[in-house]
Amino acid sequence: MSTLRVYAAIVAGTLCAAGAAWPQATSTGSGQAYPAKVVRVIVPFPPGGANDIVARLLLPRLAEQMGQQFVLENRVGAGGTIGTTFVAQSRPDGYTLLVNSVASHVSNPHLYRKLPYDALADFAGITPLTRLAAVLTVHPSMPTRTVTAFIALAKKRPKEVLVGHAGTGSFIHLNAVLLEAMAGIQITQVPFKGGGPAVVGLMSGETNAMVVGVGDIIEYIRANRARPLGVTSLERLTQLPGVPPIAETIPGYESVTWVSLFGPAGTPRSIIDQLNAEVGNALRDPAIASKLANLTYDPVHRPAEALNQRMKADYERIGKLFRQSGVILN
Numbered sequence: 001m002s003t004l005r006v007y008a009a010i011v012a013g014t015l016c017a018a019g020a021a022w023p024q025a026t027s028t029g030s031g032q033a034y035p036a037k038v039v040r041v042i043v044p045f046p047p048g049g050a051n052d053i054v055a056r057l058l059l060p061r062l063a064e065q066m067g068q069q070f071v072l073e074n075r076v077g078a079g080g081t082i083g084t085t086f087v088a089q090s091r092p093d094g095y096t097l098l099v100n101s102v103a104s105h106v107s108n109p110h111l112y113r114k115l116p117y118d119a120l121a122d123f124a125g126i127t128p129l130t131r132l133a134a135v136l137t138v139h140p141s142m143p144t145r146t147v148t149a150f151i152a153l154a155k156k157r158p159k160e161v162l163v164g165h166a167g168t169g170s171f172i173h174l175n176a177v178l179l180e181a182m183a184g185i186q187i188t189q190v191p192f193k194g195g196g197p198a199v200v201g202l203m204s205g206e207t208n209a210m211v212v213g214v215g216d217i218i219e220y221i222r223a224n225r226a227r228p229l230g231v232t233s234l235e236r237l238t239q240l241p242g243v244p245p246i247a248e249t250i251p252g253y254e255s256v257t258w259v260s261l262f263g264p265a266g267t268p269r270s271i272i273d274q275l276n277a278e279v280g281n282a283l284r285d286p287a288i289a290s291k292l293a294n295l296t297y298d299p300v301h302r303p304a305e306a307l308n309q310r311m312k313a314d315y316e317r318i319g320k321l322f323r324q325s326g327v328i329l330n
Contacts, residue, residue: 034094034271035068041097044083046076048196050213054130054259055099057291061282079167081108088117092266101132103257106315107169110322124267125307127276128258130297133233134175136246137217137226138209139202147230147249154185163187164207166195175211175232175255181325182250215295239296258300260307272304
C-alpha cells in the first residue's frame with residue numbers, strides 16, 4: 001500500500017462529526033466558551049508526511065471532545081516557512097494552530113538569512129503529539145544491505161549516491177546531514193516538496209536512499225519495495241525488530257523528534273492548558289493509540305514547558321550541526 005493510500009485510509013477512517021461541547025471549556029475574551037468557532041490547524045508541508053498524518057488522526061477526536069470543528073490546512077512552500085509564518089502572524093486566540101516537528105520548526109533560522117518570524121520567541125508550545133524516529137532506507141536496486149555497506153559504497157563513489165529529503169531544514173534532511181557528517185561520506189541530497197513526494201521519488205528510483213520517518217515508508221518496507229538498513233533511534237523499534245540502530249555502526253548517531261502542536265506567542269495560558277489536556281485525552285484513546293502504533297508513531301504527551309525546553313535544546317543542537325557541516329544558508 002502506498003504512502004498516499006495509507007494517508008487516504010487514515011482520513012476515511014477517522015473523520016467524524018463533532019460531538020457535544022466539552023464540559024470544562026475555557027472562556028474567551030468575549031465571554032464565550034473556547035472554542036466558540038472553527039479552529040484552523042496549519043501543517044506547513046504537503047499531505048502524506050508525518051505531520052499531516054498525525055494531525056488527521058487527532059483532529060477529528062479533538063473536534064468530538066471539544067464540540068467544534070478542527071480544520072486542517074496544508075500551507076506549503078519554502079521548507080515549511082510559509083505555513084509557519086502564517087501561524088506566527090496570526091492572532092494568539094487559539095483559533096490558528098501549527099503542527100510541525102520540533103526539529104523542522106527550529107532548523108530554518110539556521111538556514112535562511114532572513115525569516116519573518118523567530119522560531120523561539122514567536123510561538124507558544126502546547127504539547128508534543130508523537131515521537132518520530134526514522135530509518136535509513138534504500139531502493140531495492142541498491143546493492144547495500146547494511147549501514148556499513150552503505151557507508152563503504154558512498155566512500156567509494158563520492159557524491160554519486162542520491163539521498164532524497166522533504167526539503168531543506170526538514171527532519172528528513174537533518175537526518176541525512178547528520179549521517180553524512182558522522183559517517184564521513186559525501187552524498188548528493190535531493191530536495192522534494194514534502195515527505196510524501198520524497199518517498200515517491202525513492203520508489204520510482206529517482207533517488208537511491210532516504211533517512212525517512214518510519215511511518216512514511218513502512219508500508220513499502222513491508223511490501224519489499226524498500227530495504228531498511230538502520231533506524232535513527234538508539235533502540236530497535238517494535239515495528240522493525242530486525243533493523244539495528246545506525247548507532248551500532250556509527251557510535252553516537254541518534255535523531256528523533258517530536259511532532260508537536262504550537263500556537264502563536266501570546267496564546268492565553270488557559271487555552272494552552274485546555275488544549276494540552278484535550279490532546280492527552282485523545283492520545284490515551286485506545287483506537288487512536290492503535291492507529292498511531294500501526295504507523296510506528298509513539299504517542300507523547302508532555303506539559304507545554306517540556307516542549308518549549310525541547311525547542312531550545314534542538315535549536316542549539318541543530319545550529320551547531322549545520323555550522324559544522326557547512327550547510328549553506330539561502
